[in-house]
Amino acid sequence: MRISLLLTCTADLLYPASARACVEVLEALGVEVNFPRLQTCCGQPWINTGHQEGARRLALHFLEVFERADAVVALSSSCADTVRNHYAELFPDSPALRERLEAMGHRTYEFCEFLHGVLGVNKIAAHPRSARTTYHSSCRTLRGIGLSGVAEGYLAQMFGDDFVPLAESETCCGFGGSFSIKLPEISGQLLADKLRNITATGASQVATLDLSCLTHLAAGAERLGLGRIRFLHLGQIMAEVMAR
Amino acid sequence: MSRSEILERYVGIARAAGTHVEFITADDLPGRLAPILLELTESRNPAPMDNPEPRLAALPASGWPQGLQESVGIILAASGYETIMPREMPGGYAWDRDRLARASIGITWCAEFLADTGSLVLPAGPGMGTLAALLPEVHLALSYAEGCRTGLADYLRERGNTLPRRLTLVTGPSRTGDIEATMTTGVHGPRKVLHFILDGVDPETPHADG
Amino acid sequence: MQINDRPHDFRKASVSAVADKVLGAAVRKTADIFVSMRAASIAQLAGFEDLRDWGRSRKLEVSGRLEEYALEFANRIEAAGAIVHFAHDAAEAAAIATDIAVKRGAHTAVKSKSMTAEEISLNEALMQAGVTVTETDLGEYIIQLAGEKPSHIIAPAIHKDRNQVAQLFHRFLGTPPGLDVDSLVRAARKTLRDRFLAAEIGITGANFAVAETGTLVLVTNEGNGRMTTTLPPVQIAILGIDKIIPKISDLPGFLTLLTRSATGQTISSYVTIITGPRKPGEEEGPEELHVVLLDNGRSLLARGPFREILHCLHCGACLNQCPVYRAVGGHAYESVYTGPMGDVLSPLLWGMKAYPDLPDACTLCGRCAEACPVRIPLPEYHRKLRILRAEGQTQWAAGASAAIAANPLLCRTSLGLLRQILAHHEGLLNGRTEGALGAWTTCRELPRPGAGPGFRTWWRNRERGSL
Numbered sequence: 001m002r003i004s005l006l007l008t009c010t011a012d013l014l015y016p017a018s019a020r021a022c023v024e025v026l027e028a029l030g031v032e033v034n035f036p037r038l039q040t041c042c043g044q045p046w047i048n049t050g051h052q053e054g055a056r057r058l059a060l061h062f063l064e065v066f067e068r069a070d071a072v073v074a075l076s077s078s079c080a081d082t083v084r085n086h087y088a089e090l091f092p093d094s095p096a097l098r099e100r101l102e103a104m105g106h107r108t109y110e111f112c113e114f115l116h117g118v119l120g121v122n123k124i125a126a127h128p129r130s131a132r133t134t135y136h137s138s139c140r141t142l143r144g145i146g147l148s149g150v151a152e153g154y155l156a157q158m159f160g161d162d163f164v165p166l167a168e169s170e171t172c173c174g175f176g177g178s179f180s181i182k183l184p185e186i187s188g189q190l191l192a193d194k195l196r197n198i199t200a201t202g203a204s205q206v207a208t209l210d211l212s213c214l215t216h217l218a219a220g221a222e223r224l225g226l227g228r229i230r231f232l233h234l235g236q237i238m239a240e241v242m243a244r
Numbered sequence: 245m246s247r248s249e250i251l252e253r254y255v256g257i258a259r260a261a262g263t264h265v266e267f268i269t270a271d272d273l274p275g276r277l278a279p280i281l282l283e284l285t286e287s288r289n290p291a292p293m294d295n296p297e298p299r300l301a302a303l304p305a306s307g308w309p310q311g312l313q314e315s316v317g318i319i320l321a322a323s324g325y326e327t328i329m330p331r332e333m334p335g336g337y338a339w340d341r342d343r344l345a346r347a348s349i350g351i352t353w354c355a356e357f358l359a360d361t362g363s364l365v366l367p368a369g370p371g372m373g374t375l376a377a378l379l380p381e382v383h384l385a386l387s388y389a390e391g392c393r394t395g396l397a398d399y400l401r402e403r404g405n406t407l408p409r410r411l412t413l414v415t416g417p418s419r420t421g422d423i424e425a426t427m428t429t430g431v432h433g434p435r436k437v438l439h440f441i442l443d444g445v446d447p448e449t450p451h452a453d454g
Numbered sequence: 455m456q457i458n459d460r461p462h463d464f465r466k467a468s469v470s471a472v473a474d475k476v477l478g479a480a481v482r483k484t485a486d487i488f489v490s491m492r493a494a495s496i497a498q499l500a501g502f503e504d505l506r507d508w509g510r511s512r513k514l515e516v517s518g519r520l521e522e523y524a525l526e527f528a529n530r531i532e533a534a535g536a537i538v539h540f541a542h543d544a545a546e547a548a549a550i551a552t553d554i555a556v557k558r559g560a561h562t563a564v565k566s567k568s569m570t571a572e573e574i575s576l577n578e579a580l581m582q583a584g585v586t587v588t589e590t591d592l593g594e595y596i597i598q599l600a601g602e603k604p605s606h607i608i609a610p611a612i613h614k615d616r617n618q619v620a621q622l623f624h625r626f627l628g629t630p631p632g633l634d635v636d637s638l639v640r641a642a643r644k645t646l647r648d649r650f651l652a653a654e655i656g657i658t659g660a661n662f663a664v665a666e667t668g669t670l671v672l673v674t675n676e677g678n679g680r681m682t683t684t685l686p687p688v689q690i691a692i693l694g695i696d697k698i699i700p701k702i703s704d705l706p707g708f709l710t711l712l713t714r715s716a717t718g719q720t721i722s723s724y725v726t727i728i729t730g731p732r733k734p735g736e737e738e739g740p741e742e743l744h745v746v747l748l749d750n751g752r753s754l755l756a757r758g759p760f761r762e763i764l765h766c767l768h769c770g771a772c773l774n775q776c777p778v779y780r781a782v783g784g785h786a787y788e789s790v791y792t793g794p795m796g797d798v799l800s801p802l803l804w805g806m807k808a809y810p811d812l813p814d815a816c817t818l819c820g821r822c823a824e825a826c827p828v829r830i831p832l833p834e835y836h837r838k839l840r841i842l843r844a845e846g847q848t849q850w851a852a853g854a855s856a857a858i859a860a861n862p863l864l865c866r867t868s869l870g871l872l873r874q875i876l877a878h879h880e881g882l883l884n885g886r887t888e889g890a891l892g893a894w895t896t897c898r899e900l901p902r903p904g905a906g907p908g909f910r911t912w913w914r915n916r917e918r919g920s921l
Contacts, residue, residue, distance in 0.1 A: 037862070058856060139820055188898075189472045191897055218902075368736065373737065397706040423592070432643060
C-alpha cells in the first residue's frame with residue numbers, strides 16, 4: 001500500500017525525529033511512503049482565527065498536492081482533523097470543489113488511526129527498555145479524529161504496568177492555537193494543571209499524537225524545570241520497538 | 245410494564261430522590277401517622293424551622309376520596325392537632341395564610357404519581373390547597389396504588405394531551421446546593437416528604453414466601 | 455444587559471481571575487460535581503443520544519418559525535386569561551414590567567431566578583420605580599446581598615464559600631457569625647418566607663413556554679418558583695421567545711434533557727406548570743398573570759447563521775465542561791451569559807464592539823458541543839464569530855502570511871529560517887515581553903527544534919542514497 005505523508009509544519013520546524021520515526025514504522029509495516037515535497041501548511045491557523053481567504057488559499061494548494069494520493073497520513077491529529085472536517089465548509093458556493101475536498105478528507109488519516117483502522121495493527125511487542133510512560137489524548141485526537149483507547153492500547157502492550165494513564169485526560173492542555181498567545185494566563189493555568197497531572201504519574205516520557213500540544217507541553221515543562229521528561233510523538237516510541 | 249413493575253419503578257426513583265415511601269393499609273394509617281405527628285410536636289433535632297404552631301396541620305378542603313379526609317381528621321384530633329383548610333366562602337375558597345405558614349405538617353391527597361421521575365402530581369383547583377404541600381416543613385401525601393402512572397408522557401396522553409390549568413410535579417423535598425455545593429433540604433418548601441401508598445405492597449421488601 | 459460601557463477586555467479580567475486560587479477551586483469544585491452527576495445520570499438513560507437529536511429537531515422547528523410560534527403561544531395563554539405584552543427590546547421589557555408595578559401601586563416584589571430578567575436589567579428598573587425586589591433563589595439572594603452578578607447560569611453564587619455567605623447573613627440578616635450551611639439555609643428560609651407572604655408582585659422567568667396550550671413551565675429545586683407563582687396577587691413572567699416549545703407532548707423530553715444535563719437530576723424537585731392566572735374561586739395563584747415576551751434580537755438571530763444558539767436550554771452543561779470557564783469563573787466574562795454559550799450569545803445580543811474578545815475565549819476543545827443537550831455547534835459558532843470579526847478588519851497580514859505559506863519555496867525558506875533562529879540564535883528572540891513572543895514566553899520557553907537535519911534534508915539524502 002502506498003501513502004503520501006503529511007509532514008505538518010510543526011514536524012517540519014521542530015520534530016524531524018518524530019517524522020523520521022513515523023516513516024520507519026510505516027515502512028516496517030510494508031507501506032510505501034511518498035513525501036510530496038511541494039506540501040506546505042494545512043491552513044489550520046487561518047481557519048481557527050477566522051481568516052477565510054488565507055485558509056482557502058492553503059486548502060487549494062493542499063488539494064493540488066495531495067488529491068491524487070491513495071491515502072494521506074498526517075503526523076498530527078489537528079492537521080488531519082483540519083483537512084477532513086474543516087476544508088469543505090470553506091467553499092460553500094462550490095459544490096464540485098466541496099466534493100473533491102470531502103473525498104480527499106475521507107482518504108486522510110491521522111498516523112495512529114491509520115495503523116489501527118487501515119493497517120489493522122493490533123499487536124505490538126514489548127519495549128526493550130522499561131520507562132514510565134503516559135499519554136496525552138489531545139482534544140483534536142479525541143473529538144476531531146474520534147480516536148480513543150488505541151494509542152493507550154499500544155502503549156500498554158509496550159510498557160505493561162509502566163504505562164500509567166493520565167488523570168483528567170479529557171481536559172484541554174490549554175494550547176488552542178492562537179488562544180495560547182491571546183489568553184496566555186489561562187493557557188498557562190491549563191498547562192500547569194496538565195503538567196501537574198503528568199508529574200503525578202511519575203512518567204519519564206509522554207506520548208501524544210498531536211504535535212501542537214507537544215510543542216506547548218514541552219515548552220511549558222522546560223519553563224517549570226521539568227525538562228527531564230521526554231515529550232514525543234507515539235510513532236517515535238513505536239519505532240524503537242518496530243524499526244530496529 | 246405491569247402495574248406492580250411500574251409501582252416498583254416509582255418506589256426506587258422516589259426513594260432515590262429523598263421521598264419516604266411507605267405502603268400501608270387503611271387500617272394502619274392511625275398507627276403510622278400518629279408517631280409522625282408526635283415527633284413533630286417534640287423539640288427534636290432538627291428544631292422546627294418556621295414560627296411553628298406545632299400542633300397545626302394543613303389540609304386541602306376538596307379533592308379527597310370518600311372518607312379519607314375524615315379519617316385523617318380523626319387521627320389529627322386524637323394526636324392533639326388542629327386542622328387548617330381553605331375556607332369555603334361566597335365566591336370561592338380562601339386560606340388564612342399567616343396561619344397556614346405556621347403549620348408544621350401538610351397532609352394532602354395525591355391522586356396520581358409518576359414512576360419514571362418519582363413525582364407526585366399536584367393539580368390546583370378550588371379548595372385543592374396545594375400550598376399545604378408547599379409551606380409546612382413536612383409534607384405527607386396519601387395515594388392509592390392505582391394512581392401510579394408510568395411517566396409524564398403517559399399522564400399527558402391519558403388526558404388527551406391536555407393539562408389541568410395549574411399543576412406542580414413534586415419530587416422529594418425542597419433542596420439547594422447553592423452554598424459550597426452542599427446539599428440541604430427545606431429551603432423554601434418542605435424539608436421532608438412522605439408518601440403513604442394505601443392498599444399496596446412495598447415492592448422493595450422481600451416477601452416471606454420468597 | 456451589557457455590564458460595562460467600554461469594550462470587554464477578557465484577558466484583563468482573566469488575569470485576576472486566574473490568580474484568585476480560592477475562586478478557581480470553588481468554581482472547579484462545583485463544576486466537577488455537575489459534570490460527574492450529569493455523566494452518571496446520562497449513563498442510566500438508554501437513548502439519551504437519540505433524545506438529543508430529537509431535542510435539536512424540535513427546537514429547529516421553533517427557530518424556523520419563531521414569530522409564528524410566539525404568536526400561537528401568546529394567543530393561547532391570553533385565551534386562558536393572561537395579559538400578554540410583546541417587548542421588542544430590553545428597555546421596552548423593563549418599562550412594561552415597571553408600568554405594571556406602578557399601576558398596581560406595588561412596592562414589594564419577589565423574584566424567582568431568571569436570566570432573561572438579568573438580560574433586561576429588570577431589578578435596576580424596578581428599584582428606580584420604587585419597587586423593592588427580593589431574589590428568592592438562594593444563590594441569587596446571596597449575590598443580591600453582596601451586590602454582585604451571577605457567576606454561573608445554574609448556581610449563581612458558585613464563587614462564594616460558606617464563610618463569605620455567613621458574613622453576608624451576619625451583616626444583613628443579623629444572624630450570628632460563622633453559621634454552618636444548614637443554619638444559613640434556615641435563616642434564608644425564614645427571611646424569604648416573610649417576603650413571599652408580603653409580596654405584591656411575583657416575578658419569574660420560564661424554562662419552557664408551550665405554544666400549543668399556552669403554558670409556562672418553571673423548573674426549580676428550592677420551591678421558590680411555586681411560591682412566586684402562588685402567593686403574590688400579581689405575577690409577571692418574563693421570557694425570551696426562544697423558550698417556546700411546540701407541543702405539550704414535547705415537555706417530558708425537554709424536561710429530561712434539561713435536568714439531566716444541568717445537575718444530573720432525573721427531574722427537579724418542582725416543576726410548576728401554569729396555563730393562566732387563578733380562576734375565580736381558587737385560593738391559590740395570582741389574580742393577574744402578565745407575560746412579557748422578549749425579542750431583543752432573537753427573531754433576527756433565528757434567520758441568520760447563528761440560529762441554533764436560540765435553542766439553548768440554559769442548563770449550564772457547557773460551562774461546567776469548559777476549560778476556560780473553569781479557569782476563571784463567570785465574572786470574568788462581564789456578561790449575563792457566560793461560558794461557551796455566553797461567548798456566542800453576548801456578542802450577538804450586545805454587539806461585537808461590546809464583546810470583541812469572547813469568541814477567542816475558547817481553545818476549540820469541543821467539550822461544550824459534546825455536552826450540549828440540543829447539539830448546538832458551539833465550537834463552529836466561535837469560529838464563525840471570528841470570521842465575522844476578521845471580515846470587519848483589514849486582512850493584509852493574514853493574506854500575506856497565507857501567500858507565503860501556500861508557496862512551497864517561500865514556506866520552506868521561512869520555516870528553515872525560523873528553525874535556524876530557534877536552534878542557534880535564541881538570543882534574538884529572548885527577553886521580548888510584547889506581542890506574540892511575549893505572550894508565549896509568559897509561561898513557556900521557546901520551542902527547541904530537534905537535533906540533526908530537518909526532515910526534508912533527511913528525505914532528500916535518503917532518496918539520493920538509494921539511487
